[in-house]
Amino acid sequence: MSKVLIIGAGGVGQVVTHKCAQRRDIFSEITLASRTKSKCDAIAAQISTPINTAQVNADNVPELVNLIKQIGPKLVINVALPYQDLTIMDACLETGVDYLDTANYEPLDTAKFEYSWQWAYQERFKEKGLMALLGSGFDPGVTNVYTALAAKKYLDVVEELDIIDANAGSHGQPFATNFNPEINIREVTATCRHWENGQWVESAPLSTKHSFDFPEGIGPMNIYRLYHEEMESLVKHIPTIKKAQFWMTFSDNYLKHLEVLQNVGMTRIDEVEFIGQKIVPIQFLKALLPDPGSLGPLTKGKTCIGVIARGTKDGQKKQVYIYNICDHEACYREVKSQAISYTTGVPAVVGAIMMLSGKWHEAGVFNMEQFDPELFLEVLGPMGLPTVVVDGGEWPKL
Amino acid sequence: MSKVLIIGAGGVGQVVTHKCAQRRDIFSEITLASRTKSKCDAIAAQISTPINTAQVNADNVPELVNLIKQIGPKLVINVALPYQDLTIMDACLETGVDYLDTANYEPLDTAKFEYSWQWAYQERFKEKGLMALLGSGFDPGVTNVYTALAAKKYLDVVEELDIIDANAGSHGQPFATNFNPEINIREVTATCRHWENGQWVESAPLSTKHSFDFPEGIGPMNIYRLYHEEMESLVKHIPTIKKAQFWMTFSDNYLKHLEVLQNVGMTRIDEVEFIGQKIVPIQFLKALLPDPGSLGPLTKGKTCIGVIARGTKDGQKKQVYIYNICDHEACYREVKSQAISYTTGVPAVVGAIMMLSGKWHEAGVFNMEQFDPELFLEVLGPMGLPTVVVDGGEWPKL
Numbered sequence: 001m002s003k004v005l006i007i008g009a010g011g012v013g014q015v016v017t018h019k020c021a022q023r024r025d026i027f028s029e030i031t032l033a034s035r036t037k038s039k040c041d042a043i044a045a046q047i048s049t050p051i052n053t054a055q056v057n058a059d060n061v062p063e064l065v066n067l068i069k070q071i072g073p074k075l076v077i078n079v080a081l082p083y084q085d086l087t088i089m090d091a092c093l094e095t096g097v098d099y100l101d102t103a104n105y106e107p108l109d110t111a112k113f114e115y116s117w118q119w120a121y122q123e124r125f126k127e128k129g130l131m132a133l134l135g136s137g138f139d140p141g142v143t144n145v146y147t148a149l150a151a152k153k154y155l156d157v158v159e160e161l162d163i164i165d166a167n168a169g170s171h172g173q174p175f176a177t178n179f180n181p182e183i184n185i186r187e188v189t190a191t192c193r194h195w196e197n198g199q200w201v202e203s204a205p206l207s208t209k210h211s212f213d214f215p216e217g218i219g220p221m222n223i224y225r226l227y228h229e230e231m232e233s234l235v236k237h238i239p240t241i242k243k244a245q246f247w248m249t250f251s252d253n254y255l256k257h258l259e260v261l262q263n264v265g266m267t268r269i270d271e272v273e274f275i276g277q278k279i280v281p282i283q284f285l286k287a288l289l290p291d292p293g294s295l296g297p298l299t300k301g302k303t304c305i306g307v308i309a310r311g312t313k314d315g316q317k318k319q320v321y322i323y324n325i326c327d328h329e330a331c332y333r334e335v336k337s338q339a340i341s342y343t344t345g346v347p348a349v350v351g352a353i354m355m356l357s358g359k360w361h362e363a364g365v366f367n368m369e370q371f372d373p374e375l376f377l378e379v380l381g382p383m384g385l386p387t388v389v390v391d392g393g394e395w396p397k398l
Numbered sequence: 399m400s401k402v403l404i405i406g407a408g409g410v411g412q413v414v415t416h417k418c419a420q421r422r423d424i425f426s427e428i429t430l431a432s433r434t435k436s437k438c439d440a441i442a443a444q445i446s447t448p449i450n451t452a453q454v455n456a457d458n459v460p461e462l463v464n465l466i467k468q469i470g471p472k473l474v475i476n477v478a479l480p481y482q483d484l485t486i487m488d489a490c491l492e493t494g495v496d497y498l499d500t501a502n503y504e505p506l507d508t509a510k511f512e513y514s515w516q517w518a519y520q521e522r523f524k525e526k527g528l529m530a531l532l533g534s535g536f537d538p539g540v541t542n543v544y545t546a547l548a549a550k551k552y553l554d555v556v557e558e559l560d561i562i563d564a565n566a567g568s569h570g571q572p573f574a575t576n577f578n579p580e581i582n583i584r585e586v587t588a589t590c591r592h593w594e595n596g597q598w599v600e601s602a603p604l605s606t607k608h609s610f611d612f613p614e615g616i617g618p619m620n621i622y623r624l625y626h627e628e629m630e631s632l633v634k635h636i637p638t639i640k641k642a643q644f645w646m647t648f649s650d651n652y653l654k655h656l657e658v659l660q661n662v663g664m665t666r667i668d669e670v671e672f673i674g675q676k677i678v679p680i681q682f683l684k685a686l687l688p689d690p691g692s693l694g695p696l697t698k699g700k701t702c703i704g705v706i707a708r709g710t711k712d713g714q715k716k717q718v719y720i721y722n723i724c725d726h727e728a729c730y731r732e733v734k735s736q737a738i739s740y741t742t743g744v745p746a747v748v749g750a751i752m753m754l755s756g757k758w759h760e761a762g763v764f765n766m767e768q769f770d771p772e773l774f775l776e777v778l779g780p781m782g783l784p785t786v787v788v789d790g791g792e793w794p795k796l
Contacts, residue, residue, distance in 0.1 A: 174661035174662075175658070175661050175662055256654060256658060257658045257661065257662065260573070260654060260655045260658035260659065261658065261662065263572035263573050263655065264572075264573055264655065264659065264664075264683065264686055264687060265686040265687075266662075266664065266683075266686065268686075272685065272686065273685075274677070274681075274682055274685050275681075277675055277677075279672070279675075279677070279682065281682075281686065283672075283673075284672055284677065284679075284682065285662065285664075287670065287671075287672050288662055288663040288664065288666075288670065288679065289662060289663075
């Protein structure tokens with residue numbers, strides 16, 4: 001029976017709050033805080049048991065410290081913006097509270113994804129006897145756990161890893177992004193990196209593509225190689241991995257829109273003079289596009305996110321594919337968010353349960369693959385994200 | 399030997415000024431006027447013989463009257479914006495000067511193309527013994543003359559007309575429009591109309607498409623049916639025409655960009671709130687796209703604009719295809735504008751020569767097909783736009 005503080009009232013914060021409220025046996029008191037308290041109140045109003053709400057600027061350590069002291073939580077679940085990871089970690093250190101997030105720190109002014117800043121907190125968390133669990137979403141998060149499960153149970157040696165994220169859903173709009181369009185477009189247009197023979201290899205954005213035949217009726221979709229942050233911790237903690245790649249589906253329609261918007265300059269992030277005003281084109285584009293929150297009730301279809309681990313078992317070459325299927329409409333019925341927010345929010349709550357129950361608890365800063373994957377997955381399934389393991393089989397080399 | 403006043407210093411005004419200056423035997427004194435005198439001066443500086451320049455607001459009749467009185471031209475060539483046709487006609491009536499333009503009047507607030515406003519000047523021009531020649535560009539203009547030639551020389555009865563405008567050139571940019579992008583996009587996205595059995599038939603924008611095999615090495619391109627203003631006067635003055643359609647080429651790439659820009663709302667003409675400012679998306683898009691003037695030196699390839707007239711000759715079914723081929727690079731070498739401006743500007747000068755020489759001169763308001771086409775084409779070829787006639791042959795029904 002623990003008090004928890006959730007920071008961030010976007011789509012993921014909404015799912016986390018709903019799912020914590022479903023487990024009152026663990027989360028006896030729940031506070032949801034964000035820069036805009038009215039967003040917290042709107043989420044609280046969807047839930048039949050009491051949710052406390054609060055206003056906080058997560059960029060400001062003293063404000064965070066005051067709020068944490070006032071509430072006295074056992075754990076802070078950070079589902080705010082990635083720019084705010086370090087200030088929240090600082091506040092947890094100062095108040096002696098455990099920390100969990102779903103995405104690694106990223107400086108505001110560069111689209112640079114790496115764990116160095118957060119791993120640098122290792123000694124300070126250890127000394128204080130506190131735990132920080134990093135990247136407890138789906139990808140990163142459950143994909144790390146799936147990889148750890150492959151290494152523990154299905155393979156003796158994991159040599160190659162393909163993490164594959166498919167959104168086979170449709171919102172029926174000509175063009176819209178599932179989360180903040182500015183961040184979405186910046187990620188997709190960034191230089192790709194994958195791990196090969198002990199080093200990162202760069203390639204042009206979206207330059208590597210395959211058709212992949214997804215299970216459970218989803219069928220073939222085009223997947224594109226991207227950089228994604230869980231690869232950095234996985235190749236560190238599972239050093240037998242010689243090659244790691246991350247793949248995501250994009251429809252031809254999505255890519256067509258992206259190409260045109262780049263061609264005409266609408267994805268530019270610099271200021272353009274326009275009738276005496278300074279306009280950043282991508283921010284104006286964001287103002288024209290549908291609010292991602294408005295897509296929830298419109299989205300149909302499924303997501304399929306998982307990993308194919310390739311290696312050896314008992315001296316034989318072997319592959320295992322571990323994945324989850326999640327249905328957009330079922331998510332919306334349950335927590336008023338589609339599967340993109342659901343698949344991130346639910347693993348955050350499961351990570352919190354692991355920490356609060358002591359099943360995953362140690363002083364220091366940790367990534368998901370460093371703990372027993374089976375304990376996590378035992379809870380994840382009943383919470384709404386069941387795991388499918390296809391043990392053995394042949395999937396095309398990507 | 400006549401004085402002429404050219405109003406409008408855009409791409410077409412530049413061509414008209416260059417071509418008038420090549421015929422000093424006719425245009426003894428040339429004045430180029432526009433809202434922005436510096437644009438006139440820049441054009442004058444390209445030409446080795448003297449060009450007078452002046453500032454004038456073509457929306458303002460008294461200003462126009464003052465300028466015309468000061469200069470005393472025999473003819474005003476209007477290549478300003480279509481919104482300004484009526485004010486310039488009013489000024490010509492008041493000062494007793496002949497008038498010529500290349501595009502029919504269009505109210506500023508609606509994309510409505512029709513001759514009613516200008517035809518209403520018929521009695522006033524007639525009474526004053528003045529002439530107004532409407533639409534002396536390429537299309538409208540030369541396409542009207544080609545149709546008149548088919549009716550005079552190649553067919554006894556013109557029954558069907560396909561006017562086909564191909565720009566087989568390329569500027570090498572991912573996306574740009576050959577003239578004002580705001581006007582270009584408004585035209586292309588407007589409801590289509592064609593003439594059939596005595597009435598206008600409407601259809602969705604760009605909904606009718608064919609592949610057409612263009613002559614002289616251009617080869618097959620997709621053509622799309624649009625409304626275009628010359629059809630209105632042609633079906634009035636050549637009433638045997640049962641069906642008239644206008645076709646224009648668009649590349650898949652152009653249409654892809656147009657579709658995406660519509661989807662995301664960038665072609666909207668209403669104001670959008672953006673950080674406390676009011677922004678009209680299509681105007682912001684125009685600011686991002688390349689200036690059409692900058693495409694001149696980059697454009698390669700040809701245009702092919704012409705008419706297929708179908709009817710009977712000596713009781714037999716017969717078709718004739720009359721067209722011009724124009725080369726973007728050759729135009730740029732000659733007058734520092736590509737073929738889109740050249741094919742509009744040269745017929746304006748030829749129309750002026752017809753009027754000033756008295757070969758085409760009558761009191762009243764006239765469209766191009768109302769005069770002898772052969773007299774016009776005799777001058778047009780040597781001025782840079784030769785006519786090709788393919789007399790007889792089979793072109794697919796469009």
